[in-house]
Amino acid sequence: MRDLADLRDGAVSALSRLTAAGQDIVVMVADSTSTSKIAAFLDAYPDRVINVGIAEQNMVGMAAGLALGGHIVFTANAAPFLVGRANEQVKNDVCYSATNVKMLGLNAGVAYGPLASTHHAIDDISIMSGFGNVQIFAPCDDVEVAQIVAYAASVDGPVYIRLDNAKFPVVHDAHYRFRPGRPDVLIDGREVAVIALGSVVGEALDACERLQQEGANPTLVNLSSLRPLDQDELARIVADHDAVVTVEEHSLHGGIGATLALLMARRQLHRRLTTLGITEGEFARYGTRQGIRRHYRIDADGIAHAVRAALAG
Amino acid sequence: MDNPFKQSGQSLHRRAQEIRKKICIMNAAAKSGHTGGDMSEADILAALYFHVLRYSVRADGSVGWQDQFILSKGHGVGGLYCCFAELGWLDDAELKTYLRDDSRLPGHPVRQKMPAWITVNTGGLGHGLPIAAGLALARRRRAAPPQDVPARVFVLTGDGELEEGSNWEAAMAAAHFGLANLVVIVDRNRLQLADFTHNIMDVDPLDRKFHAFGFDVHDTNGNDADAIWKLIESLDYANGKPKVVIAHTIKGRGVSFMENVPAWHHKFPDEAQLKQALTELDHA
Numbered sequence: 001m002r003d004l005a006d007l008r009d010g011a012v013s014a015l016s017r018l019t020a021a022g023q024d025i026v027v028m029v030a031d032s033t034s035t036s037k038i039a040a041f042l043d044a045y046p047d048r049v050i051n052v053g054i055a056e057q058n059m060v061g062m063a064a065g066l067a068l069g070g071h072i073v074f075t076a077n078a079a080p081f082l083v084g085r086a087n088e089q090v091k092n093d094v095c096y097s098a099t100n101v102k103m104l105g106l107n108a109g110v111a112y113g114p115l116a117s118t119h120h121a122i123d124d125i126s127i128m129s130g131f132g133n134v135q136i137f138a139p140c141d142d143v144e145v146a147q148i149v150a151y152a153a154s155v156d157g158p159v160y161i162r163l164d165n166a167k168f169p170v171v172h173d174a175h176y177r178f179r180p181g182r183p184d185v186l187i188d189g190r191e192v193a194v195i196a197l198g199s200v201v202g203e204a205l206d207a208c209e210r211l212q213q214e215g216a217n218p219t220l221v222n223l224s225s226l227r228p229l230d231q232d233e234l235a236r237i238v239a240d241h242d243a244v245v246t247v248e249e250h251s252l253h254g255g256i257g258a259t260l261a262l263l264m265a266r267r268q269l270h271r272r273l274t275t276l277g278i279t280e281g282e283f284a285r286y287g288t289r290q291g292i293r294r295h296y297r298i299d300a301d302g303i304a305h306a307v308r309a310a311l312a313g
Numbered sequence: 314m315d316n317p318f319k320q321s322g323q324s325l326h327r328r329a330q331e332i333r334k335k336i337c338i339m340n341a342a343a344k345s346g347h348t349g350g351d352m353s354e355a356d357i358l359a360a361l362y363f364h365v366l367r368y369s370v371r372a373d374g375s376v377g378w379q380d381q382f383i384l385s386k387g388h389g390v391g392g393l394y395c396c397f398a399e400l401g402w403l404d405d406a407e408l409k410t411y412l413r414d415d416s417r418l419p420g421h422p423v424r425q426k427m428p429a430w431i432t433v434n435t436g437g438l439g440h441g442l443p444i445a446a447g448l449a450l451a452r453r454r455r456a457a458p459p460q461d462v463p464a465r466v467f468v469l470t471g472d473g474e475l476e477e478g479s480n481w482e483a484a485m486a487a488a489h490f491g492l493a494n495l496v497v498i499v500d501r502n503r504l505q506l507a508d509f510t511h512n513i514m515d516v517d518p519l520d521r522k523f524h525a526f527g528f529d530v531h532d533t534n535g536n537d538a539d540a541i542w543k544l545i546e547s548l549d550y551a552n553g554k555p556k557v558v559i560a561h562t563i564k565g566r567g568v569s570f571m572e573n574v575p576a577w578h579h580k581f582p583d584e585a586q587l588k589q590a591l592t593e594l595d596h597a
Contacts (some may be wrong), residue, residue: 050450053484057443068432068447069454069455093444097424239405241537
């Protein structure tokens with residue numbers, strides 16, 4: 001049984017470490033101090049947290065201004081209100097203007113399950129991917145998120161990091177080194193490659209371990225670095241397998257399934273592709289998160305089923 | 314650090330008129346441009362760049378800014394380019410590349426094109442004020458007390474632009490954070506794309522709205538460069554309140570057939586109109 005950890009704890013402890021090491025970090029929230037679990041950082045650095053109230057457009061606009069004034073700015077609020085409400089500020093003030101703002105998209109996917117679609121963010125990767133200048137990451141555990149936050153602080157320019165409010169299995173050990181662009185191979189197997197996005201890497205890992213008990217040996221890739229993305233490396237992984245199964249708690253429009261489909265078409269990699277995610281053109285169902293995952297077959301059962309089907313050809 | 318020009322009176326007025334002439338010539342050549350709004354803001358830009366803003370131009374042409382400026386009404390970039398030309402930063406030949414493929418002069422400000430002079434990319438309305446508030450907050454955080462006059466941040470908005478709600482989110486925050494070094498200048502020409510603001514969506518009473526949001530509110534003749542700099546220099550930058558200068562202007566100011574005519578929002582002069590415009594601007 002793996003340890004479970006909250007991605008936000010990894011992010012916030014990284015912010016504290018970086019600030020203690022002298023980085024000029026400012027965290028902006030939109031009444032989202034609890035959403036971001038920022039308390040430890042706020043206690044240590046009260047003058048480095050700026051709360052603009054329930055005003056996401058202003059949060060992102062002011063973040064751009066603070067960055068122009070020399071700060072490394074992290075925004076921390078719920079992903080639906082970041083990419084939805086503040087969409088044009090993200091586009092113009094951060095991405096187009098290339099300001100040094102790092103956007104934490106909290107509780108993305110269907111993390112807010114029963115609160116329904118106003119609070120779901122199943123389009124954040126798709127929307128961010130449409131903008132220029134922004135790097136996009138979706139870490140799968142607290143080890144990885146801490147390294148991605150440190151990387152984001154070290155590079156000049158816009159970064160989006162997809163986060164969550166649930167505890168996820170810790171799949172990386174202390175030796176893990178995040179490398180921007182690299183598909184992170186968690187299990188180096190054969191025949192079928194399961195490629196999973198952030199919040200459902202744990203589900204995919206469960207599925208793969210069950211399949212191993214059945215005698216199969218699927219590869220598992222944590223696709224945490226979406227931009228940059230080493231297309232050659234990803235193509236090599238695809239080419240080494242007979243089938244690919246993508247898994248994401250995101251719309252199938254503009255997510256990693258679409259990324260793989262485009263890559264495979266462009267490179268004429270004729271492999272079976274199964275894309276698991278939230279049906280395009282729909283709002284996600286509401287309900288418990290596990291129920292939603294079961295419905296869209298992005299839970300361990302659904303993933304294992306898809307891999308068996310892919311193996312059966 | 315101070316403004317390198319500190320001009321006033323007739324010499325400052327001539328700067329504004331020369332900016333206007335360049336606007337007419339540039340937009341006639343481009344056969345496009347937001348002529349009306351470029352013309353209404355000319356005195357405000359002249360007052361800022363030739364008297365108010367504290368900056369130094371280094372030997373290599375780069376600029377060290379103490380005060381900073383954001384053009385929130387990004388469509389008024391033509392006026393800004395012509396102000397840069399009047400400063401000697403752009404030559405008149407380059408103004409002819411306005412709106413041309415891959416030139417340094419797109420139809421809205423792009424900082425990547427002119428990193429020394431343009432603070433941030435604007436064009437979508439209601440963006441400048443939140444960014445300026447963030448920058449003013451950063452400037453105050455950076456200030457090493459005791460400091461006589463903190464680094465100031467000026468943002469020029471249109472008046473129709475104030476219909477965007479994001480401005481009022483930022484106004485609330487600017488007062489909440491006590492951003493006394495933030496100066497919002499409203500180019501109150503009373504016209505927006507389709508018609509007069511009071512016919513489309515009345516932004517009045519603008520003074521009372523800003524007052525209610527916690528601003529230090531001032532009115533001035535926005536087509537009198539001396540009046541503008543005198544007001545800005547008289548403001549109390551230690552009173553804990555963000556400032557707003559409601560600059561009453563005339564859209565198309567300086568050319569008789571453009572003044573207060575909605576069609577000149579996005580219209581360029583033809584050859585005969587250009588000739589008449591230049592004559593009028595030379596004699597006023």
